[in-house]
Amino acid sequence: MVDLVRMTYGHSGADSKTNSLGQRPMQARVYEARAAQFLLLKAPPAAGKSRALMFLALDKLENQGVKKVVVAVPETSIGSSFRSTDLTSYGFWADWHVEPQWNLCLSGEDGMAKSQKVKAFEAFMDSDARVIVCTHATFRFAFDAIEKARGVEAFDDFLIAVDEFHHVAAADDNRLGEILRKLLAREKAHMMAMTGSYFRGDSVPVLRPEDEARFKSITYSYYEQLEGYEHLKSLGISYSFYRGRYISAIPDVLDTDRKTIIHIPHRGSAEAFGEKHDEVGLIMGAIGEHVGRDPDTGFDLVKRASDGKVLKIADLVDDGDGRDGIKAALQEETKGPNGKRDDEADKAKVDIIIALGMAKEGFDWPWCEHALTIGYRNSLTEIVQIIGRATRDAPGKPHAQFTNLVAEPGVETTVVADAVNDMLKAISGAMLMEQVLAPNFKFYRREDGDIRAPVETMKDGTVHIGIKGLMEPPTARARAIVENDMNELVAKACQAMDRRVVADDVAPEVATQMVLTDIIETTYENLSDDETESVRQDLAARMNLIGMAKRASQDGGFAEEGEEYDAEPSENLSLMNMVKRFVNVRELDIDLIDSVNPFKEGFDVASRAFDTPLLKTIQDAMISQRIQMTEKEALTLWPRIKRFRAQEGREPNPHSADPLEKRLAEAHAYIKTKKAERQRAAQSGT
Known part of the structure; x- marks a missing residue:
């Protein structure tokens, strides 16, 4: 098992420090923007989004004429995050109070019929209560009924807060998205959208561009959160292979001394091999002997085979009557005599879920050290959400790990090519997480004599980096894309990872220039060539910077030319220190960035986990999926062909043992053939 991504952070403790109002840095940033009518908060899981809403909602109720607050969450288990909360003890001027009957998530909403949910919401509308918490579904049903009876104006002067906003899509068949667009168009309600993952798994945009432009956007990056933690210092993302059934690999990838969430495969997937209950039983059997069930919590008790220790396992797969009790036991915090959380007792409550x-989303277990996910996940959003379960800060938790246990694409796999493509998707998920975990970079063109520091962290958490030769956005539209849409473009770039960007015969320029350009041109219509190129260069820099800094650290490349450098091991360097050292020593220019294929880098790291037969199987599958030469690729490779001729004194050899030289020869032959065809056409036309 090898880490595709390993991030080390500075653990400054800043994220746990509060201001005079009891607000953590992200919450203070949101509160400063409280006057905005429409607010979009992008912050990672466990960043404190629920409390950020509380501060903002109380101000809107008290000072901005808002009459009522509706908090909509995707599932009832998340509703507990918005229960009544003491804020005054920590410096704020009011407490957050939700009367029990108006937190429908805690008062049996799951068991209500649709008509009951609507009646409960209508009763709230007619009451003096100011806050209701319900699911997205209940809000949809209630809105439809209330709009029909009273008109959309019934929601004037309401604050509509939508948690886990990536469930909303701009597609016309998304009912919640349609409701929010109605409220936006009327401009009488306030709105706060919160998400920990702004790219939706089905790739439908969350907001239409014209709608998003009306929101004040607040971004608190994963990097800012993890850098500010007090206890958690590093995060690893890895995957491991199994042959046959995944149960056989459980003893190798599951360390039962670490608090772990195991997600079994989706039903109907290739990795699922039986009834879900049977798979849970086999996982428990791989750990030890089932000896009973705790009557108070519903947790299964399993005696570990290695030493006889009894482990407490929460089974959330079984959707029978006992699951509500298990969910309640997990949500209930174990407190000491002083009324505060008893860390040791709370940590000991459960061992494995x-x-x-x-x-996944919204599920809070701060002690989780390891998220073990079995089977490929097509949704990048789902991967981000699962990893977020392990990235809570907690005493005695210096490291968090995400492991994806996947089928080895070997000879026994039914369709080897499909298995290889699935494996590339898994690697692309790790690549995306590396980008999600990075600081919010902003690049600018650096000229000779520039006195600014080449790397500078600003007050809002962005990291400004100068790059020589960088084309800055020439228009307001290109500038808006670079400032607002890079997360989306990075996600699309990672999803484009396939054979055409990782095979040995692929030149870096094909990935950084041709593939990234295709993504931008497909996403945005009618961009000029200069607009497209400026966005492409920013995207290439964003995707390559961290990998280049890591490689320089591992290779001892931080030394100035002619000097020796006693390098600190890269795993001990915080991410930001690594980037600063790299940029300070090696002047960045766009040609250097374009010379690195970020996709191939990720694949090469992953391939360290492959044995020789597996690597050959993968390579053979890629060779069998040869990509036809196109004019676009040939023209992209033309500068490299000219360099090859100048350096080697000959043309690329189509029979070379070097796959890249063979590809250059194919491109050269393609160009010569097309040139001859055009000359013949020109002659015949005269």
Whole structure:
């Protein structure tokens, strides 16, 4: 098992420090923007989004004429995050109070019929209560009924807060998205959208561009959160292979001394081999002997085979009557005599959680050290959400790990090519997480004599980096894309990872120039060539910077030319220190960035986990998927062909053992053939 991504952070403790109002840095940033009518908060899981809403909502109720607050969450288990909360003890001027009957997530909403949910919401509308918490579905049903009876104006002067906003899409068949667009168009309600993952798994945009432009956007990056933690210092993302059934690999990848969430495969996937209950039983059997069930919590008790220790396992896969009790036991914090959380007792409450569709977004278990996910996940959003379960800061938790256990694409795999493509998707998920975990970089063109520091962290958390030769956005539209849309473009770039960007015969320029340009041109219509190129250069820099800094650290490349450098091991360097050292020593220019293929870098790291037969199987599958030469690729490779001729004194050899030289020869032959065809056409036309 090898880490595709390993991030080390500075653990400054800043994220746990509060201001005079009891607000953590992200919450203070949101509160400063409280006057905005429409607010979009992008912050990672466990960043404190629920409390950020509380501060903002109380101000809107008290000072901005808002009459009522509706908090909509995707599932009932998340509703507990918005229960009544003491804020005054920590410096704020009011407490957050939700009367129990108006937190429908805690008062049996799951068991209500649709008509009951609507009646409960209508009763709230007619009451003096100021806050209701419900699911997205209940809000949809209630809105439809209330709009029909009273008109959309019934929601004037309401604050509509939508948690886990990536469930909303701009597609016309997304009912919640349609409701929010109605409220936006009327301009009488306030709105706060919160998400920990702004790219939706089905790739439908969350907001239409014209709608998003009306939101004040607040971004608190994963990097800012993890850098500011007090205890958690590093995060690893890895995957491991199994042959046959995944149960056989459980003893190798599951360390039962670490608090772990296991997500079993989706039903109907290739990795699922039986009834979900049977798979849970086999996982427990791989750990030890089932000896009973705790009557108070519903947790299964399993005696570990290695030493006889009894482990407490919460089974969230079983959707029978006992699951509500298990969910309640997990949500209940163990407190000491002083009324505060008893860390040791709360940590000891449960050892392992096994889940299928639950324990993802909004699920709070700060002691989780390891998220073990079995089977490929096509949704990048789902991967981000699962990893977020392990990235809470907690005492005695210096490291968090995400492991994806996947089928080895070997000879026994039914379709080897499909298995290889699935494996590339898994690697692309790790690449995306590396970008999600990075600081919010902003690049600018650096000229000779520039007195600014080449790397500078600004007050808002952005990191400004100068790059020589960088084309800055020439228009307001290109500038808006670079400032607002890079997360989306990075996600699309990672999803484009396939054979055409990782095979040995692929030149870096094909990835950084041709593929990235295709993505931008497909996403945005009618961009000029200069607009497209400026966005492409920013995207290439964003995707390559961290990998280049890591490689320089591992290779001892931080030394100035002619000097020796006693390098600190790269795993001990915080991410930001690594980037600063790299940029300070090696002047960045766009040609250097374009010379590195970020996709191939990720694949090469992953391939360290492959044995020789597996690597050959993968390479053979890629060779069998040869990509036809196109005019676009040939023209992209033309500068490299000219360099090859100048350096080697000959043309690329189509029979070379070097796959890249063979590809250059194909491109050269393609160009010569096309040139001859055009000359013949020109002659015949005269």
